[in-house]
Amino acid sequence: MSLLPVAEAQARLFALATLLPAEQTPLVACTGRWLAQSIIALRDQPWAALSAMDGYAVRAAEEPGPWRITATSSAGGPPPASLGPGEACRIFTGAPLPPGADAILIQENAAVEADLLRAIDGTLATGRHVRPAASDFGNGAPLLEAGARLGPAQIALAALGGHGQLPVRRRPCIALISTGDELVPAGAPTPPGRLPSSNAPMLAALLAALPCDVMDLGIVPDDLDAMVAALARAKQADIIVSTGGASVGDHDLVRPAFAQAGGTLDFWKIAMRPGKPLMAGRLDSALFLGLPGNPVSAFVTATLFLLPLVRHLSGAHDPLPPTLEARLASPLPQTAERDDYLRARQGKDGIVTVTSQDSAATAALAMADCLIHRPAGSPTAAQGESVTIIPL
Structure with missing residues (x-):
């Protein structure tokens, strides 16, 4: 053979x-696994226009005020009433903007006397410090493709997209x-x-x-x-x-x-x-x-x-080990009729092979942090030449 x-x-x-086979699995048990089917968003994120900072929701065209503070908006609280001309709403990070507001005057740039608010510093433009509705993703938007590995960020994305469990193998x-x-x-x-x-x-x-x-x-x-x-x-x-x-x-x-x-x-x-x-x-x-x-x-x-x-x-889109290109710190001889996988270390001057390439040399293996892949029939590689490595 x-x-x-x-x-x-x-x-x-x-x-x-x-x-x-795929199985529906709670999010907390999906970490490190691969998605079996693509998923879409089941909701808008953010669900409404939200404040990105603590401050006051105002009409940008009315800069620098004054505004009369007529309402308060907080995350998870009741919806704020609409703002009329010359009105402002005390608002906190993550809270919805009241209808009629289009900018946030941040707390550091505001002065309040009695119930009157004025801007004292900074630029107040339409959309300032506002997270528009569905600016992260909209209901029905693709979230993750089949074969994607589920790490902490992907788990968070799925949760915010409305999913409590995911199809994994x-x-x-x-x-x-x-x-x-x-x-x-x-x-x-x-x-x-x-x-x-x-x-x-x-x-x-x-x-x-x-x-x-x-x-x-x-x-x-x-x-x-x-x-x-x-x-x-x-x-x-x-x-x-x-x-x-x-x-x-x-x-x-x-x-x-x-x-x-x-x-x-x-x-x-x-x-x-x-x-x-x-x-x-x-x-x-x-x-x-x-x-x-x-x-x-x-x-x-x-x-x-x-x-x-x-x-x-497990359904990985790309199951093979990832490879990188790196520079040799010392030359390598040509290869014969087989691919070589040399145990090596990455140093400040480039990649260098470990002390022994014997197939029983576990002390040398323990020193390695990558494999240098040298295809069969490769010519001598000079110091500084680029080679393919597999990080370990």
Whole structure:
């Protein structure tokens, strides 16, 4: 099986997936999720012409007054009466303007003696310090498009638009399986020949930033029957993720176990470094991703495949990781037949790779804050040259 280009593998992975069903969800539970359907405003905002400042509602043409104060308007209070010529209304921020008023004389620029108001400073023009009705949005106006991620600002917009709940896609469930006779749970004693299991907590930490539920099925030994049984337990999830055992060694049993469990393999081996032995397919209704066992390889492939898949299932308009352009602080050699994803740091002089690019070098990975993407066949890159990075 030939090596598959990264972009083609991502496209094929998305093609395997079916978007999760939408559900109406209270606003407070929508943060970080993606809108399943576009929404429109159900009301005008502001609902009327409102004051943007504390002061007095007046007729601008009557500057500088005097005006006789005849009414008061406050947010949430009764509607103020109309203003006649020479009349003013005491008004507070967010309160509706009385009919006939067209400007706000702010408190700092006003002088009041008895019930007479005069302007003492500033320019008083029509519309001054007034928020016109529907100036933010009008009833029926588009508010948010399907696929938009719902952050605090979007939640506020939906609330002001009259929505108490929104259509978002169901949270996907991800089952994690760690494979290898050498693994012990994180924090357990590690006698010679044993290794703490780091991939599952790492993947759970990566997934914590996304709206999903993670189910850790623990460590599975290098035993075909045990791996088949683990896959059977994981089929209830939307995505099954295994780490380790995806290569071609005698102890790499994920691929034969996946086949024996009834899975259908779509692709295996990607033209990327690190992460070549990644595999993907379906097991009944679940999507399956077999990630490499080395933690750096698992991290990079999760960044490029697992996290985008979760976003895609959740309805994200653009599920792939965002990229930026940055300047190199030191040169890079040419690349070979695979895309390179170099762990790097952003410094005051530009981007510099971390000390080690070995796929097991987690200390170096922990120093990185971005990946430099170098396509296959890229020539030598000089210091100061622009490169594509994926922020971490």
